[in-house]
Amino acid sequence: METPNILQAVPPRTQNAVLDLKTFAGNASSLEDPMWFLRAGQKCWLRGTGTARNGNPHAFIVYAARTITEAEVTAGVASPVLRSELNKLMDNTSITLTFSVATNGGSLANVTCPERVLLVKQAIAIIEERFVGQTTHTYTQGGIVDTPTMKVTFVSGPNRAGIVPYGNDQYYSGQSYVMCQNVPHSVPPQKHRFDFKHKLESIKFAWVWKQNPGQVTFYDEHHRVLAVHNYPEENKGGFWVEYSPPPGQVISSMEVTVEDYSFIDNFTMSYRL
Known part of the structure; x- marks a missing residue:
């Protein structure tokens, strides 16, 4: 199974890569690469968890119960990750992304892919x-x-x-x-x-x-x-x-x-x- 990615993280598609918010403007870009069991019409979810600036846990939803399209079956499921959510995270802490999908046509996920862990570097002047x-x-x-x-x-x-x-x-x-x-x-x-x-x-x-x-x-x-x-x-x-x-x-x-x-x-x- 594929692990979700944020395309701005360096090195790409690597566990514990660095997501440096100084290196790009606006939202980040997530991508879940194609997998053999993904089908058009299935529902999928992408969630993020990390540590807020006040030290408390912070969880957010990138997308929920999203319907996979025919194009996404071959190209992968892409979506922006809001910068407003990334800005809430404490500098130099980890963010974990979790992709899940309902392969049985239902509205509840029954398959969860491996998590992607990235290190967030806030844009500090x-x-x-x-x-x-x-x-x-x-x-x-x-x-x-x-x-x-x-x-x-x-x-x-x-x-x-x-x-x-x-x-x-x-x-x-x-x-x-x-x-x-x-x-x-x-x-x-x-x-x-x-x-x-x-x-x-x-x-x-x-x-x-x-x-x-x-x-x-x-x-x-x-x-x-x-x-x-x-x-x-x-x-x-x-x-x-x-x-x-x-x-x-x-x-x-x-x-x-x-x-x-x-x-x-x-x-x-x-x-x-």
Whole structure:
């Protein structure tokens, strides 16, 4: 008996092949190759099962009780697999396709073919923000920096913040976002909101010259708190802030609370296309 296929999987007609959603647009294409016992008029089914982005099982129907045509007896049974269903699956997890047929002319399947297992790679984009091209300027509370990837708002607090040139190493890239400019200890602290222009599945950025306690709060698209990261220790030399939300959730914004003269730069972010 033949095993169902998705034609975009590589290598083709191979168990555990990779179905990379970045390599094609629109729906995928399924094909059940001809088999000696298939006849026109028989009913057939193709089902998919996998793991949803939230970690729960996800099952969907490609087609159900479909009538095989004369042409399909020799060419095989072909059908689109909706991209909307494939997009629901967790990245780097398996999808299993099961083809069954009612060879006795009935409405219930009595023959099930071997399953096809494929590895799904979601279309994930990786982007960076280095504040390249941003002019040097600082401002007081209410000021905004708008870049292609984010809008940064100085929400509250005294003193100044904005874009200034500083270092150029693993943590800096020339222009950086400065907070509490030239102030060793700000009371009250400054708060800065970063609204992202994509729904992020991961984020990493550098925080440099932080000497007093700081905090980063990550929010979902409904402004519900996803996580709070506290950084009480002094770390002048710089460190990486990294966060990926639970499966099925995305980062829409974050808020940085800062008490002293320090810098944020060198963002790397990912989002689903």
